Amino acid sequence: NAGVTQTPKFQVLKTGQSMTLQCAQDMNHNSMYWYRQDPGMGLRLIYYSASEGTTDKGEVPNGYNVSRLNKREFSLRLESAAPSQTSVYFCASSDPPGELFFGEGSRLTVL
Amino acid sequence: TQLLEQSPQFLSIQEGENLTVYCNSSSVFSSLQWYRQEPGEGPVLLVTVVTGGEVKKLKRLTFQFGDARKDSSLHITAAQPGDTGLYLCAGPYSGGGADGLTFGKGTHLIIQP
Numbered sequence: 357n358a359g360v361t362q363t364p365k366f367q368v369l370k371t372g373q374s375m376t377l378q379c380a381q382d383m384n385h386n387s388m389y390w391y392r393q394d395p396g397m398g399l400r401l402i403y404y405s406a407s408e409g410t411t412d413k414g415e416v417p418n419g420y421n422v423s424r425l426n427k428r429e430f431s432l433r434l435e436s437a438a439p440s441q442t443s444v445y446f447c448a449s450s451d452p453p454g455e456l457f458f459g460e461g462s463r464l465t466v467l
Numbered sequence: 468t469q470l471l472e473q474s475p476q477f478l479s480i481q482e483g484e485n486l487t488v489y490c491n492s493s494s495v496f497s498s499l500q501w502y503r504q505e506p507g508e509g510p511v512l513l514v515t516v517v518t519g520g521e522v523k524k525l526k527r528l529t530f531q532f533g534d535a536r537k538d539s540s541l542h543i544t545a546a547q548p549g550d551t552g553l554y555l556c557a558g559p560y561s562g563g564g565a566d567g568l569t570f571g572k573g574t575h576l577i578i579q580p
Contacts, residue, residue, distance in 0.1 A: 360509075387567075389567045391570075396572065397572065398555070398570050398571060398572035398573055399510070399555065399557075399570040400570075401560075401567045401568075401569070404566060404567045406566070412566070414567060415569075446509050446510075448509070452559075453497075453498065453559060454515075455500070455512040455515070456500075456502075456510075456512070456557075456567075456568060458509025458510050458511070459509055460507070460508055460509055461507070461508070461509055
């Protein structure tokens, strides 16, 4: 009953360091998404992938890259982390236009 | 950019009271969804409304989609402490569902025993 699994759940980085957030879903969904959630800003779409092999920018893509490794996995990479990227990151999957299923989130702090 | 504005931003009431929260936009949406998020977890879907004027009930929660499909409301009858959470409305980006959802900023609801 895993659904959407994100790793790591918590991470602290120094400015300029890089890291990759991993996401995997076991529901055979075609579409996957990365959102960030900040106080007072709500959930904002960073990147999405409508199918294996395709990725597209969302509302706030700057400073991020993504890889749709296969149908199950969609990773988010920060090449040079900045304090403005301190946030809670959520991965989600769906078979549009249906429900989005979210992971539990990855809390990232950039010092 | 399609914006969804939710009000109120924060609401704290006593157990047993009724409440309504709102989700408004200047854009027409083909559908709207309501999610509830609890601390430390991701949002979970409560309902999807598709037809203008549609009303859906989920136990003590009543969801309505405006006739013009620009707004929606969530009414809770006899609120319980278990209703505490962040309520988010969301609609598809103009490109369709495959492009993801745009979310309102949410209503933080606290039900005090």
